[in-house]
Amino acid sequence: MRVVxxxxxxxxxxxxxxxxxxxxxIKLKKEKYEEIVVVASAMGKMTDELIEKANEFTDKPAQxxxxxxxxxxxxxxxxxxxxxxxxxGQDAISLTGFxxxxxxxxxxxxxxIKNISVDRIESNLLSGKVVLIAGFQGINADxxxxxxxxxxxxxxxxxxxxxxxxxCKIYTDVDGIYNIDPRIYSDAKxxxxxxxxxxxxxxxxxxxxxxxxxxxxxxxxxxxIFVGRSLNEEGGTYIVEKSYGLEDKLVTGIxxxxxxxxxTIVNLEHSSEKTAGIFSITEKFGLNVNMILQNxxxxxxxEISFSVSYSEKNLLDNTxxxxxxxxxxxxxxxxxxxxxxxxxxxxxxNNSGVAGKFFSALSNVGINFYQVTTSEIxxxxxxxxxxxxKAVEVTAKEFxx
Amino acid sequence: MRVVxxxxxxxxxxxxxxxxxxxxxIKLKKEKYEEIVVVASAMGKMTDELIEKANEFTDKPAQxxxxxxxxxxxxxxxxxxxxxxxxxGQDAISLTGFxxxxxxxxxxxxxxIKNISVDRIESNLLSGKVVLIAGFQGINADxxxxxxxxxxxxxxxxxxxxxxxxxCKIYTDVDGIYNIDPRIYSDAKxxxxxxxxxxxxxxxxxxxxxxxxxxxxxxxxxxxIFVGRSLNEEGGTYIVEKSYGLEDKLVTGIxxxxxxxxxTIVNLEHSSEKTAGIFSITEKFGLNVNMILQNxxxxxxxEISFSVSYSEKNLLDNTxxxxxxxxxxxxxxxxxxxxxxxxxxxxxxNNSGVAGKFFSALSNVGINFYQVTTSEIxxxxxxxxxxxxKAVEVTAKEFxx
Numbered sequence: 127m128r129v130v131x132x133x134x135x136x137x138x139x140x141x142x143x144x145x146x147x148x149x150x151x152i153k154l155k156k157e158k159y160e161e162i163v164v165v166a167s168a169m170g171k172m173t174d175e176l177i178e179k180a181n182e183f184t185d186k187p188a189q190x191x192x193x194x195x196x197x198x199x200x201x202x203x204x205x206x207x208x209x210x211x212x213x214x215g216q217d218a219i220s221l222t223g224f225x226x227x228x229x230x231x232x233x234x235x236x237x238x239i240k241n242i243s244v245d246r247i248e249s250n251l252l253s254g255k256v257v258l259i260a261g262f263q264g265i266n267a268d269x270x271x272x273x274x275x276x277x278x279x280x281x282x283x284x285x286x287x288x289x290x291x292x293x294c295k296i297y298t299d300v301d302g303i304y305n306i307d308p309r310i311y312s313d314a315k316x317x318x319x320x321x322x323x324x325x326x327x328x329x330x331x332x333x334x335x336x337x338x339x340x341x342x343x344x345x346x347x348x349x350x351i352f353v354g355r356s357l358n359e360e361g362g363t364y365i366v367e368k369s370y371g372l373e374d375k376l377v378t379g380i381x382x383x384x385x386x387x388x389x390t391i392v393n394l395e396h397s398s399e400k401t402a403g404i405f406s407i408t409e410k411f412g413l414n415v416n417m418i419l420q421n422x423x424x425x426x427x428x429e430i431s432f433s434v435s436y437s438e439k440n441l442l443d444n445t446x447x448x449x450x451x452x453x454x455x456x457x458x459x460x461x462x463x464x465x466x467x468x469x470x471x472x473x474x475x476n477n478s479g480v481a482g483k484f485f486s487a488l489s490n491v492g493i494n495f496y497q498v499t500t501s502e503i504x505x506x507x508x509x510x511x512x513x514x515x516k517a518v519e520v521t522a523k524e525f526x527x
Numbered sequence: 528m529r530v531v532x533x534x535x536x537x538x539x540x541x542x543x544x545x546x547x548x549x550x551x552x553i554k555l556k557k558e559k560y561e562e563i564v565v566v567a568s569a570m571g572k573m574t575d576e577l578i579e580k581a582n583e584f585t586d587k588p589a590q591x592x593x594x595x596x597x598x599x600x601x602x603x604x605x606x607x608x609x610x611x612x613x614x615x616g617q618d619a620i621s622l623t624g625f626x627x628x629x630x631x632x633x634x635x636x637x638x639x640i641k642n643i644s645v646d647r648i649e650s651n652l653l654s655g656k657v658v659l660i661a662g663f664q665g666i667n668a669d670x671x672x673x674x675x676x677x678x679x680x681x682x683x684x685x686x687x688x689x690x691x692x693x694x695c696k697i698y699t700d701v702d703g704i705y706n707i708d709p710r711i712y713s714d715a716k717x718x719x720x721x722x723x724x725x726x727x728x729x730x731x732x733x734x735x736x737x738x739x740x741x742x743x744x745x746x747x748x749x750x751x752i753f754v755g756r757s758l759n760e761e762g763g764t765y766i767v768e769k770s771y772g773l774e775d776k777l778v779t780g781i782x783x784x785x786x787x788x789x790x791t792i793v794n795l796e797h798s799s800e801k802t803a804g805i806f807s808i809t810e811k812f813g814l815n816v817n818m819i820l821q822n823x824x825x826x827x828x829x830e831i832s833f834s835v836s837y838s839e840k841n842l843l844d845n846t847x848x849x850x851x852x853x854x855x856x857x858x859x860x861x862x863x864x865x866x867x868x869x870x871x872x873x874x875x876x877n878n879s880g881v882a883g884k885f886f887s888a889l890s891n892v893g894i895n896f897y898q899v900t901t902s903e904i905x906x907x908x909x910x911x912x913x914x915x916x917k918a919v920e921v922t923a924k925e926f927x928x
Binding site for chain 1: 542545580584585587588592595596599605607609610613614621626647670
């Protein structure tokens, strides 16, 4: 049997942790899987440290160079893991993104995987080697090193599993997917199963355990995904087509983003062309827009809000500058005091009462909510960030999570 | 005008140093060179730190993986230098070994440059960019990352200059090439000129300022090489075809290796085939043999000695093990208490008195010397390592250096 294992930064933070993972892989190879591919992230906080170093020169480092810089982190991890495995008698080979032929497209620091040619990986698996792939990176048509954005190693792992037609195990430092972030709500329990759709909503809305693009690829190619604690086959969550037994619950999970930036554009003459124009600017600047919301006021002007994660402050500033250059009359307000809470559940599809219950739960305890957006299986509100914990508590109680 | 600049690890050890180099490159580009290629090493002690990390798993890490690991150091430096240049308004691009098409051949950790295709470099130079190349690394026919051994960035720089048909400037933390290591002999003076031949002898014999292979390439392709202090166009040494004005001196320099390992093989039935066999084993293990010495004793047995640098202790042990497996009767002794002192000078070619003067200078002060080897322009002796400083002093006095 064949498998792709993925280890995140905290699982490979020290050489001792890497040794333990090497032992675990050797055990898995003996007992369970003949063919093992491992995707690993950079050790611990290395990616952040490299970004800090780049920021010593400028707060807007050249993106192509940042990609080349950051990609070294994963390259180091897989080389060290290969050395660890070989020192324990298990043949292995590490491959960087370009060596593994992970072809990417799109802007630097946020590229997407276009194609993977697995011939070199498969021939190495055939010869009995454990194949270690640097996560988070690839190579574009110009021969430049690109990275896939935060959480990109998840995408690397699931895309490889899709191409290699096997299961993907995402090892992390939590016990699986929780219905609420256990750091915020101590009574939270890990789920045994969750559907791709729910997971994508949870991920997009800030559950943070797994990159949503990775889940999307998993769904598209039917890759069985397991999320569990490093060095542990017990517990964990399976991401599957349908989350059996969950549909009878209205809400299966609560997602939280503790800090978001919300930009609100007012006084824009309403036209779909103009709205589209705004979001081609955000696209041009590579801004990762989460929530989008548009209302038309009685004077025929659009009010458009969108949110981005706190880490994109600089990008957002550049984007807003450009928007104000092109649409001279508009006013733009950036609100940086907000967080976001969302309820997610496939049970919501056929039930219209969830929104009312959710909003009442918040307002009953005096929590104001501002922007509201919904999808088929989720409802999200922005609220003042100091109310996040309280909001989670009352929402969990309301939906008996 | 076009130039290749090379910065070693100590010159790029901190982000502040990298900023200063970026300023200097911009100044050079405005005032002197339209086309600048920069080769850089890993920051400070990073290569050593990565080796230490690998050694936490095993003292014999898989060489292919070690290469992939170590190559990240240079990749980081050139990405950061590119970010620094671009933040100051100078367009730039960093290229790894594979992106710069530096094709290598030979064993991992000690590869040799086979070919460089400079088309991508030249087109970037044409568009006004400063082109930054990760030193010390390349890619072999299997698509694996290889490194060129310690001092490999010098080789990268001179090979690029040969291919780009331009001058090469090696920037370091000393004022140029000295006739004696100034750390050992405080009265040492930097030379204005030195010939390729003398420099190669000095480098091979341990002057340590520049990689001998790099000088060899420089000589072969007639690359003008300058060695000088970082951020400084004053002073420095030019390595040229003939070192004008030096031929009238018997000895132009003294080289020292503070610690060497000398392996002596005795009781080997003499035959050229067997000697050749010994050195195909050292080659197979990738041992970097410096001095070789063979004598035939009266019983028709060979006595072969060879020296390697202290850092190759593990490789030497493996090699000796293999030699004893194949030639069962031989005895091998490893002497690890020795250093080496050499006198170098083109003036030596036509003068037979140098050896006598050198040996007398040593023995007059009671310094024993053991293995002796000579080339056309040098004489080297192994001596007890505690005598190195004293030996330099008396030799410098004897030859009025």
